[in-house]
Amino acid sequence: MFADHYDSFAAAYDAENTSSLLNTYYNHPAMVDLAGDVAGLQVLDAGCGSGPLTAALRSAGAVMTGIDGSPEMLATARRRLGDDVPLHVADLAEPLPFADDAFDVVVCSLVLHYLEDWDAPLAEFRRVLRPGGRLVLSVNHPTVFAHLRPTEDYFAVHRFSDEFRFGDQEATLTFWHRPLHAMFDAFRGAGFAVSAVAEPAPAPDTPVELLPPRIVSGERSRFLSFLYFVLTP
Numbered sequence: 001m002f003a004d005h006y007d008s009f010a011a012a013y014d015a016e017n018t019s020s021l022l023n024t025y026y027n028h029p030a031m032v033d034l035a036g037d038v039a040g041l042q043v044l045d046a047g048c049g050s051g052p053l054t055a056a057l058r059s060a061g062a063v064m065t066g067i068d069g070s071p072e073m074l075a076t077a078r079r080r081l082g083d084d085v086p087l088h089v090a091d092l093a094e095p096l097p098f099a100d101d102a103f104d105v106v107v108c109s110l111v112l113h114y115l116e117d118w119d120a121p122l123a124e125f126r127r128v129l130r131p132g133g134r135l136v137l138s139v140n141h142p143t144v145f146a147h148l149r150p151t152e153d154y155f156a157v158h159r160f161s162d163e164f165r166f167g168d169q170e171a172t173l174t175f176w177h178r179p180l181h182a183m184f185d186a187f188r189g190a191g192f193a194v195s196a197v198a199e200p201a202p203a204p205d206t207p208v209e210l211l212p213p214r215i216v217s218g219e220r221s222r223f224l225s226f227l228y229f230v231l232t233p
Contacts, residue, residue, distance in 0.1 A: 012166040014050040014076050025206040027138055027226055028053050031109050034136045034198060034230050038062035041104035044128065046092060046121075047111030051077030054085060057107065065103070067096070092121040101130045108137040110226065113175045116157070118183075122190035126233050135192065135231040141199070141224050145177045155179050180227075187231055196230035 017023040031053055035043070039061030045054045048066030050073050058064045058081070066081075067090040068074050074087050081087070088097055093115060106125045112118055125135050146154040154177075161174045178186075187194055201222035202211060214220045 011072075011076065012169040013171075014073075016166040017050075018052060021202065021206065021210040022225055023052070025203045025210060026200070027109060028056055029203040030198065030200040030226075030228055031107055031136060031138060032056050032060060033200070034196065034228055035060075035062075035105055035107055036134075038105060042102065043105045043107065044098070044103045046096075046106055046108040046125065048077055048087070049073045051080045051085075051087075053107065053109050055080055058085065062105070065098075067092075092124075093117065094120075096124045096128055098128045100127055102128045104130055104133050106133070106135045108135065110138050110140075112137060113140045113178070114173075116159070116176050118178075118186040119189065122186060122192065126191055129233055131233070133233065134195070135233075136229070137231070138226045138228045139183070140175060140177075141227040142178060142180050142183075144224050147224075152177075155181075157182055183229075187229070191233060192231035193233075194229060195232050196228075198228035198230075199224070200228065 035057060038057055041062055043057055043062040043064055045057065045064060045066045048054045048068050051066060054064050054066045054077065064085045066077060066085060066087045069089065069091050071089055074089060077087055090097060092111065106129055108125070112121065115121065129135065142154070145152070149160070157176060157178050159174060159176055161172050164171050164173055184194065199222065202215070208216055212223055215223065
């Protein structure tokens with residue numbers, strides 16, 4: 001289970017990412033916006049981690065359920081969310097512990113790029129979504145990989161690792177690069193239609209000291225980091 005790797009630095013990861021540009025002021029607002037009106041809807045946060053996105057969607061009126069592969073991340077999520085959100089340890093490479101048509105919305109934030117195989121999780125997301133539901137997901141933007149690794153084959157699906165620091169802890173995270181056409185092939189193969197693709201700007205309330213200089217100067221309005229999709233069965 002890939003996510004149990006997070007057990008060793010769950011607290012440091014949560015502390016770092018509850019105030020970071022990429023999570024607090026970029027990814028989470030974008031995911032909430034793309035999820036749309038969730039008031040009263042049953043929403044699954046697939047790969048919920050320590051629960052900040054789950055909390056934001058609950059505040060928007062959603063009835064939340066969370067799953068993650070890391071017990072320590074879920075323990076942090078439990079402290080954040082209290083006892084009224086069901087949380088389950090689950091591996092996205094395995095069948096999900098839910099009935100067919102259980103959710104109106106599935107959100108999957110920055111998770112699929114840890115997996116070589118997208119067929120199994122996408123098939124499960126489609127199974128647990130109700131008719132008329134939607135899947136909202138974010139992944140590493142594939143063109144960032146091409147920019148940072150120009151000697152690598154952009155068009156191949158392959159594994160790579162990067163070093164990160166969360167507070168005073170260092171961690172090696174391993175991802176799978178997937179070119180854009182392969183993402184669309186996986187979506188289509190699982191029976192999804194793409195209803196939206198987004199490359200958002202940072203949230204308007206982002207502290208100026210967190211923003212790249214070219215955005216502060218007004219030269220640019222946004223930057224490349226993650227890529228967002230809204231999919232419908």
